[in-house]
Amino acid sequence: MTTLTLGKALNSGLRRALAGDDKVVLMGEDIGTLGGVFRITDGLKAEFGAHRVVDTPLSEAGIIGTAVGLAYRGFRPVVEIQFDGFVYPGFDQLVAQVAKLHYRSRGTVKMPLTIRIPFGGGIGAAEHHSESPEAYFAHTAGLRVVACSNPADAYVMIQQAIASDDPVIFLEPKRRYHVKGEVDETASLADAKPMGVASVVTAGSDVTLVTYGALVQTARDAAIAASEDGISLEVIDLRSLAPVDYATVEASVRRTGRLVIAHEAGQQGGVGAEIAASITERCFEFLEAAPVRVTGHDIPYPPAKLEKHHLPDLDRILDGVDRALGRPNSLSGVEA
């Protein structure tokens, strides 16, 4: 075991993927000489060369579109989008091309791209630097969407994403890049939990709290705080947003009867909406209360000094837990 930050764990996972398959190439803006603005690819160009770790011109459509061509040629491109808000110029290539080519080619053309996107807020950044675009991609047939939340998962999941023959949107919780954890860099990938399987990170019995990315830690903290009030939260780190591991979520909800979903992204048409609907369909008879969503507001990401009023925090999650439990909460007495 090694103690690594989440960022260094990704760096280590990328290194192992580059070393293990010479068709793996990294592409992006400032990822070579600089090592990326978050230093996730630090040192990799020096180690593997400029043809494996490629500084590209400034064009997200260009990066993703050429990655499609490289995939046709048998490569496994790993694309870095510098910030979440910069992915949209490449959206057409992702949604109209990357997502559909396997289908359009009747299964003959594989698109084993990994699109790495630092996502989410909480770092006091300028506009377009704190977004949570996951719902656009989760809505798009043909794409897989995953989000890591800790160094150990980051190390394994980035390698699994690269190894996947499907295109994977790989979301990295940027405000957790510097958080440390234990990572087993020698473990076999074959034995690792598949990236499509969710993790129960805190076992509990009263309420199921589902989240992903940076909010997993907030949810764990909420579970500790709730336990002081005698409430037992079961926290699930979703890990895969598309497809969702409903087996894990459903098993939990069948025991607790109550579901809270938290994410930084807005509520309308979000991942939480999909999970609430699916769980309601799948185990309605086990639910003792309506599923509760604790999300960012349906607003453009606000200026840095207001982001604490946008992002769900421990108190807002606990307020949602109180709603799920029918305890006094901010909406007590308010018509649902």
Added chain:
Amino acid sequence: MTPSDRDATGLLTRPDHFVQLVTPNGERRADAEFDPWVADIDTAALARLYRDMAIVRRIDTEATALQRQGELGLWPPLAGQEAAQIGSARALRADDFVFSSYREHAVAWCRGVSAADLLRVWRGSAASGWNPFEHNMAVPQIIIGAQALHAVGYAMGAAWEGTDTASISYFGDGATSEGDVNEAFVFAASFDAPVVFFCQNNQWAISEPVGLQSKQPLARRADGFGMPGIRVDGNDVLAVLAATRIALDRARRGGGPTLIEAVTYRLGPHTTADDPKRYRTDEELAEWRTRDPLTRVLTLLASTGFDTEALEREVAEEAGRVAAELRAAITTIPDPEPMTVFDHVYAEPNTHLARQRDRYARYLAMFDDEGAAASAEGAAR
């Protein structure tokens, strides 16, 4: 021959001609094509251009210091690009419209934006610093190159209305790789849009040298899109002024777009979050410091007998006042009210957001007595 006639001959559409009217050593270089466009710039006018550059440099220095002290979240310094920004912005008419990126603080200054409004957004206190229609300058653009298309559309509208208003789009060398910028070139040329594409080639897109974006001088791209290109010394305020006046004149007369490549250098980091030592050499930086845009103007003025010592003294005092006012203004900006996160999402009432807003007001109301008032207000709005 008037400048317009001269332009109409097409003499000024040669991108391989590197326009420089004032050398780095402060010598005035004659240029038959460009000189007529700055014939009105006497020593007093040149001194005013120096003043502009010195003041924005001071604002820039002060903003960088404010970021280091935690008063700003981030700052993208303009140091080194004063001549490119002042020379072009001073060529504009008040009714022309500016679509800039995030580094054109000097342009905003010329458009009458107060120093405090310039910094507000970088403090994280507001979504933007000024009303675009008060200054005829759009809110700055962070998405690389997106504003180039906006400038074209604005120019198309101005032309369709029969006015001779022009627009100008500022972007960097990195942006020229983005689809939006290339699409803007196509639209502008197809519609003869009265727009000036002002590319500040500051040599670096964060860590990527301009050679990664283009194998040729960027101004040469203009030819392929069917518009004139001008390559100008971006650290020469006089040459930039002349080039921009030419391009604006062409635009106003229905001649369509022009691409200006202002060859300059970002002396500082990309932003205060960047460390340029990781990707460029001290030697390169030192080399560009010898081409400083301010020094050459002082040298030129001194060679004409102008009292540059007095000028420097006066300008330093004025810059000091601006910096002090800036510091006082920015450090006393109150933090925005929580419920304002819901403001301005839509132009019309929106039932979904109104409900969400009401619920958040109720949530906040749980925490303090004042919250109850906010809740009542939230419900009322």
